[in-house]
Amino acid sequence: MDTISIRAPSVPSSGAKVRRSVRTRLPAAFALLPTALVVLVVYIGCMLWTVRLSFTSSTLLPKLDWFGFTQYTRLFANDRFVTSAENIVIFGALFISGCLIIGFLLAVFIEQNVRGEGLFRTVFLYPYAMSFVVTGVAWQWFLNPGLGLQKLVRDMGFESFTFDWLVNQRMAIYTIVIAGLWHGSGLTMAIMLAGLRGIDKDLWKAAKIDGIPTWRVYTSVVLPLLRPMVVTATVLLATGVVKLYDLVVAMTLGGPGIATEVPAKFVMDHLFERNNIGLGTAAATIMLITVVSVLAPWVYTRYVRPQGRHA
Amino acid sequence: MRLKTRVSAYILAVALISSSGALAQQKAEVLHWWTSAGESASVRVFADQFTKAGGTWVDNAIAGGANARTAGINRMVGGNPPTMMQFNTGKQFDELVSNDLVRDVDQQAQAGKWRQVMPKPIVDATVREGKFYAVPVNIHGQNWMFYNTKIFADAGLEPPKTFPELVASGEKLKAKGIIPIALGGQPNWEHNLFRAVVVGHGGADMFRQLYGTRKPDVVKSPKFKETVELFGKMRGLVDPGSPGRNWNDATALVITNKAAMHFNGDWAKGEFIAAGQTAGKEYGCTVVGQEPKLVIGGDVFVFPATTDKTALATQDKLIQVLLDPTTQVEFNKKKGSIPVRMDVDVSSMDTCAQKSHSILQDPANQVESMEILSPPNFSGAMQDAVTQYWNNPNMSADSFIEKIVNAMRDAA
Numbered sequence: 001m002d003t004i005s006i007r008a009p010s011v012p013s014s015g016a017k018v019r020r021s022v023r024t025r026l027p028a029a030f031a032l033l034p035t036a037l038v039v040l041v042v043y044i045g046c047m048l049w050t051v052r053l054s055f056t057s058s059t060l061l062p063k064l065d066w067f068g069f070t071q072y073t074r075l076f077a078n079d080r081f082v083t084s085a086e087n088i089v090i091f092g093a094l095f096i097s098g099c100l101i102i103g104f105l106l107a108v109f110i111e112q113n114v115r116g117e118g119l120f121r122t123v124f125l126y127p128y129a130m131s132f133v134v135t136g137v138a139w140q141w142f143l144n145p146g147l148g149l150q151k152l153v154r155d156m157g158f159e160s161f162t163f164d165w166l167v168n169q170r171m172a173i174y175t176i177v178i179a180g181l182w183h184g185s186g187l188t189m190a191i192m193l194a195g196l197r198g199i200d201k202d203l204w205k206a207a208k209i210d211g212i213p214t215w216r217v218y219t220s221v222v223l224p225l226l227r228p229m230v231v232t233a234t235v236l237l238a239t240g241v242v243k244l245y246d247l248v249v250a251m252t253l254g255g256p257g258i259a260t261e262v263p264a265k266f267v268m269d270h271l272f273e274r275n276n277i278g279l280g281t282a283a284a285t286i287m288l289i290t291v292v293s294v295l296a297p298w299v300y301t302r303y304v305r306p307q308g309r310h311a
Numbered sequence: 312m313r314l315k316t317r318v319s320a321y322i323l324a325v326a327l328i329s330s331s332g333a334l335a336q337q338k339a340e341v342l343h344w345w346t347s348a349g350e351s352a353s354v355r356v357f358a359d360q361f362t363k364a365g366g367t368w369v370d371n372a373i374a375g376g377a378n379a380r381t382a383g384i385n386r387m388v389g390g391n392p393p394t395m396m397q398f399n400t401g402k403q404f405d406e407l408v409s410n411d412l413v414r415d416v417d418q419q420a421q422a423g424k425w426r427q428v429m430p431k432p433i434v435d436a437t438v439r440e441g442k443f444y445a446v447p448v449n450i451h452g453q454n455w456m457f458y459n460t461k462i463f464a465d466a467g468l469e470p471p472k473t474f475p476e477l478v479a480s481g482e483k484l485k486a487k488g489i490i491p492i493a494l495g496g497q498p499n500w501e502h503n504l505f506r507a508v509v510v511g512h513g514g515a516d517m518f519r520q521l522y523g524t525r526k527p528d529v530v531k532s533p534k535f536k537e538t539v540e541l542f543g544k545m546r547g548l549v550d551p552g553s554p555g556r557n558w559n560d561a562t563a564l565v566i567t568n569k570a571a572m573h574f575n576g577d578w579a580k581g582e583f584i585a586a587g588q589t590a591g592k593e594y595g596c597t598v599v600g601q602e603p604k605l606v607i608g609g610d611v612f613v614f615p616a617t618t619d620k621t622a623l624a625t626q627d628k629l630i631q632v633l634l635d636p637t638t639q640v641e642f643n644k645k646k647g648s649i650p651v652r653m654d655v656d657v658s659s660m661d662t663c664a665q666k667s668h669s670i671l672q673d674p675a676n677q678v679e680s681m682e683i684l685s686p687p688n689f690s691g692a693m694q695d696a697v698t699q700y701w702n703n704p705n706m707s708a709d710s711f712i713e714k715i716v717n718a719m720r721d722a723a
Binding site for chain 2: 059060061074077078079080140144145146147164166167169251252253254255256257258259269270272273274275276279
């Protein structure tokens, strides 16, 4: 119940088994061949191509010279890239933890068998059906000091009310987090709710007999049982963090100044607008290295080590 | 040997038949990014004239300049190019020329005397190694200041002639509760405003050295620092809602009497026209600076290289249509720009266009735009520096200048 690790098929013990497994596996392998080719050629191939290009002085068109680590030196001396890197850490931490907490609380709320559950579920999940561009534009209007929330509250008579995060250099990245939370919490809720519904009702009865307070059951019994759901939600949210681009473009265009720039936007701008393939691919390579180095320990502990133990 | 001859004769025959067949219906696929209402109306002028001349216009509009260019370049590299493709006047198609992907049109240029009738910066931006590789179709002025005539009349002020004057009148307008400068607070518009200040206060040479030769000496001069500080003072003249605003929303502030001044290219005229306003009545246009220097850029069409006779003939016809004097005037009326040929009669155009035309009559007033002078990686790095300086009131002129020096070094 508490692990979802994918285990390799058990090691065959005799020759007959090997023959049989080859016979059954051959069609499967054949069916998977196109996918495997696509993965190898398109994904891995493009990845290697990108890394290679980051060591060139390519501008508009790819050029296969050798430029050493110059693009990387430029990259780390570039304010915009450094700010982008900081922003993605801030956004990632707040977005993932925020979505998990809000999603869990919403799921618990719905789990209480409230009236109109279907309505609430739809309302909470609805933002996820919006594209990031729509989300960004809507929040841009809502948070614009001259048009949205600030003006509304001031018009109601609170003249001194100020909420100008969107146009404030230091706070603008948090408005992106807010919009992201609005967008992503619903999905987390749906995943958590599925998990909650799957929990054995007898556990609740047992806890009641023992007189354990409800909140304690949630934190000490339910949450550990929900671990697979938390992992799934985290992985889904993390991919959203890495590819964060359209929300920023729609909401702030990286501004005010460079306050809300993110790495994906840095890569896109340099590849397609600034004719700077060298610098763009260098930034993309750094993103790849970061993602791999975050994932590697996790993959190791979940997939590699457990198998080693079982063998 | 005999077989070979027969085969080649056969191919020739097929080629002749197919080419003569196609000659009857010259089909031109045109890739461009003119998708807004005014822009598509203007490109329709070309399409209609080409149809009148007996061709078939296949419109391939892709929204967003960067998207359109990426799509077009990919198709050229892949060997399936459109018949004609739009670029901005400048360096965007440099590498296409050096890789022999576009056709040289110098023969047509000499027949049409393009070098005599077009402003020199536009000619220089289109000519590579002594040959025309693109057809310029219009001239856009980028550093216009649009102003609300009523606001200035009510405040008893004249539209400013220089940037120090502009800052002084701006403070007065601000005290009256009017937004002095309406700015679309996105990095490229902040950069556009900066360029207007550089050319207006620092002069044409400073502009050319900064964006063209890119030697650090120019930014270390006292005059440049003065210009940067003047630009810094203008931060106080925009409203707090500026960051992130679209340029057309900024123009709307002037149209609705909320803001006094707005710096933009002449494409902003389309917004005033759409609101039913007339140049010289509700709004005025002027170039701020000791002497009015107009930063000019525009659009060109390139013709992907081909050996197909039909395609070549179609391209020749397109070139004729694009530069026909009547087409030029009609196209540019809709586009907001002015004809690229200085020898056409512009008296039927609005006062801003006429002003633009008369300023450009003196070659000394023609300043080539950043797109012509700088490679995109330098202008991009400049944009990052400008937007940081503009949005961070605590940033000193010196640290801004240092960022420019770094940008010059990395783009070398």
